[in-house]
């Protein structure tokens with residue numbers, strides 16, 4: 364594993380996965396996501412593990428999908444790469460998955476946190492879907508999960524302006540379970556995971572499945588719709604411009620084409 368660190372027994376029956384591309388603010392490239400998928404699959408099958416904590420570092424949970432890796436891609440490239448099959452596998456994790464989020468949780472990073480079952484946030488955490496600023500839109504569930512969590516008006520504002528919200532705002536609106544000082548956020552996630560790890564793994568698994576069911580009955584259609592539109596943004600000049608501007612560290616000029 365190059366981009367994640369896995370500790371099988373970080374606490375009794377609790378595993379820890381740490382995203383580990385600190386220089387790139389844990390930008391989610393394809394290899395990192397594949398490693399995460401494989402690690403989760405293995406931990407899901409390990410009977411000694413009953414709950415999993417996913418974290419980044421103090422500065423960033425993850426600043427989104429890797430823009431540099433996506434910048435030159437066409438819509439058809441994106442379709443063939445099919446990175447969302449990895450996300451679909453991650454979503455199938457049966458054991459409780461708790462995100463311990465500090466710093467940036469942006470774009471795919473915010474979507475990854477929302478894919479987890481619960482979120483413990485540090486006071487410095489910020490959640491956002493800034494894709495619109497680089498000429499694309501959320502592609503890994505952001506438009507659907509954020510809207511379910513925050514309601515239409517707030518989700519719409521975040522997705523259309525790309526502005527982030529603070530940990531406290533996220534807590535107020537139910538996106539995160541609680542906010543704790545930065546030095547305690549991982550410990551708090553372990554505490555929650557440990558509490559669950561003491562309960563019946565079978566009941567926990569079934570209960571998780573059932574809670575998710577409440578959200579997923581209509582989610583599939585939404586995700587499918589979102590995915591097609593995400594690919595479509597890669598047919599635009601604005602996507603090329605937005606991502607090139609990011610890489611070249613300049614302001615993008617969008618033309619609506």
Ligand code: CO8
Nearest residue numbers: 386387388390426427428429430431469470471493502503
């Ligand atoms: N992709 C690639 N590299 C990144 C990313 C990213 N998303 N975010 C940061 N980096 C890199 C920077 O390029 C920089 O690298 P270098 O030192 O080589 O120039 C390094 O990380 C540190 O970043 P900054 O110097 O920019 O740090 P700042 O503190 O000045 O700024 C920010 C931090 C505000 C987080 C800034 O880095 C930023 O705006 N990042 C991009 C955020 C963003 O737009 N995220 C959305 C990406 S698109 C997306 O997620 C689509 C999701 C749908 C598909 C999901 C499939 C995985």
